[in-house]
Each structure stands twice: as C-alpha cells, then as structure tokens.
Amino acid sequence: MTVFVLVHGAWHGGWCWEEVTPLLEASGHKAYAPDLPGLGEDLTPPAEVSLARCAGRISELLATISEPVVLVGHSAGGPVISQVAEYGNNRIFGLIYVGAHLLPSGDSMVTANERSIRPQADAELIVMQPDGSALVNPEIARSYFYGKCSPDRVERALARLRPQSLALFTDPVQAGNGFAHLPRGYVETADDAALFLQQQRDMQAALPCRPVITLASDHSPFFSMPDRLAAALIQIAEEFTPGNQCDGSAYSSWR
Numbered sequence: 001m002t003v004f005v006l007v008h009g010a011w012h013g014g015w016c017w018e019e020v021t022p023l024l025e026a027s028g029h030k031a032y033a034p035d036l037p038g039l040g041e042d043l044t045p046p047a048e049v050s051l052a053r054c055a056g057r058i059s060e061l062l063a064t065i066s067e068p069v070v071l072v073g074h075s076a077g078g079p080v081i082s083q084v085a086e087y088g089n090n091r092i093f094g095l096i097y098v099g100a101h102l103l104p105s106g107d108s109m110v111t112a113n114e115r116s117i118r119p120q121a122d123a124e125l126i127v128m129q130p131d132g133s134a135l136v137n138p139e140i141a142r143s144y145f146y147g148k149c150s151p152d153r154v155e156r157a158l159a160r161l162r163p164q165s166l167a168l169f170t171d172p173v174q175a176g177n178g179f180a181h182l183p184r185g186y187v188e189t190a191d192d193a194a195l196f197l198q199q200q201r202d203m204q205a206a207l208p209c210r211p212v213i214t215l216a217s218d219h220s221p222f223f224s225m226p227d228r229l230a231a232a233l234i235q236i237a238e239e240f241t242p243g244n245q246c247d248g249s250a251y252s253s254w255r
Contacts, residue, residue, distance in 0.1 A: 009075025011161040013040020023230035046133035051171035055083035068093040086178040094240040099189035102203040133163035147218040185236035194219040
C-alpha cells in the first residue's frame with residue numbers, strides 16, 4: 001500500500017485529482033489531494049502566497065500522516081514537491097513529477113522558461129488582475145491545458161480556476177541533499193501544449209528520473225486519461241527503491 005499526496009499546479013486545486021484518487025484507492029492505496037494556499041477552496045489572499053508557504057502547507061499535511069508518502073507534483077506543483085522534499089524527506093518515500101517543472105536549486109519556473117522555447121500562447125494566456133495575481137484566458141486555456149479532454153470536463157475545469165500568485169513562478173527552489181537523496185520518477189505528457197515534451201526531457205537530462213513513463217496526454221492527464229495516470233503512478237511507486245533515481249535509464253511508453 002502506497003500513500004500518495006497529490007499536489008496540483010497553478011490556478012487549479014485539489015479538485016483536479018478527483019478522477020484519479022478513487023482509482024488509486026480502489027487499488028488499495030491512500031490518496032490525499034490538498035489545496036495549495038489561495039487555490040481550490042483555500043481563501044489565502046494571493047499577495048500572501050509564496051513557494052515556501054505552498055511547501056509549508058504540504059509539510060503540515062505530511063506531519064499528520066503516519067506512513068511515508070509518495071509526493072506527486074503536476075506542472076507548477078513540481079517545484080513545490082521539490083521544496084517539501086528538501087525539508088521533510090524523512091517522511092517521503094519518493095517523488096513523482098507529472099508534466100511538471102523539475103528545477104535545480106536556485107532556479108524558478110520563470111528563469112527555466114527563459115532558457116527554453118515557449119508556446120506562442122504564453123503572452124495571451126495570462127490575464128493580470130488588479131491585486132497583482134493572474135488568471136488565465138479561458139479560450140487559450142482550452143487547448144493549452146485541456147486539448148484532449150471532453151468538452152464538458154473542460155467547462156467544469158475552467159469554471160473552477162482561481163487567480164494565481166506570480167510568486168509561485170518567480171520564487172527559486174532551494175533544494176540540496178534532502179531532495180537529491182530521494183528517488184524520483186517522471187510521467188511525461190507527450191502531447192502537452194503547456195510544457196513541451198522536449199522541455200520535460202531537458203529538465204530530466206539535468207536531474208535524471210527513474211522510472212519514466214510516457215503518456216500520450218495533454219497537460220491534464222488527470223482528466224484526459226485518469227486510468228492510465230493512476231496506473232503509471234502506482235507502477236512508479238512500486239519501482240522506487242533507495243538510489244534508483246540516478247541514471248534515468250528506465251523508460252516506458254503507454255499510448
């Protein structure tokens with residue numbers, strides 16, 4: 001039995017895992033899907049949100065769970081689980097990145113993106129708010145986040161997106177030995193319009209993961225293929241052993 005803590009990305013909430021958690025639990029595992037500060041049903045003002053505060057929220061949850069956990073981070077949840085791993089690795093069995101930003105210490109999502117080719121939709125995706133937070137343009141987000149999702153699922157997701165603090169994008173990860181000593185796996189989202197597959201692989205070249213499973217998914221496999229995502233998370237967790245994260249030689253492809 002594995003205990004999964006599922007960390008969502010920007011603008012979303014724990015609700016984005018609502019089709020995955022029952023699948024994990026039906027397979028005999030436990031799953032938690034908390035809201036990060038300011039998102040989902042959490043009412044923290046965006047101005048008070050930071051990467052450290054997001055990591056603190058997950059660390060507080062870990063303190064209430066008696067078993068070691070596998071942290072799963074999607075998209076902007078990647079830096080969050082990396083930061084949690086640095087300070088709470090005695091409670092963590094491994095890390096799984098799902099179409100997520102996997103950053104070296106001192107890097108932020110903004111600085112990492114400056115070194116890579118970004119979709120042209122970037123400039124039109126973000127709609128700045130008076131308080132300095134950002135929403136997404138729903139017309140751009142349809143294809144950017146949910147390209148392979150059913151129309152009704154897309155509409156339900158768009159209606160639940162919340163303003164996002166830009167600090168999550170600009171705060172650098174501070175991760176050292178605590179993070180480095182944990183096994184890490186990766187679920188690649190091959191047809192991702194928000195984080196290109198080549199970007200995902202460039203990050204893994206710097207910080208190898210093992211095992212790696214490739215899904216023919218858009219940026220939101222928790223909606224477009226929740227069954228395959230749940231199976232991938234279980235497979236990776238079962239393969240975690242101390243020291244297995246170093247060379248990134250184990251790849252699978254599920255299409």
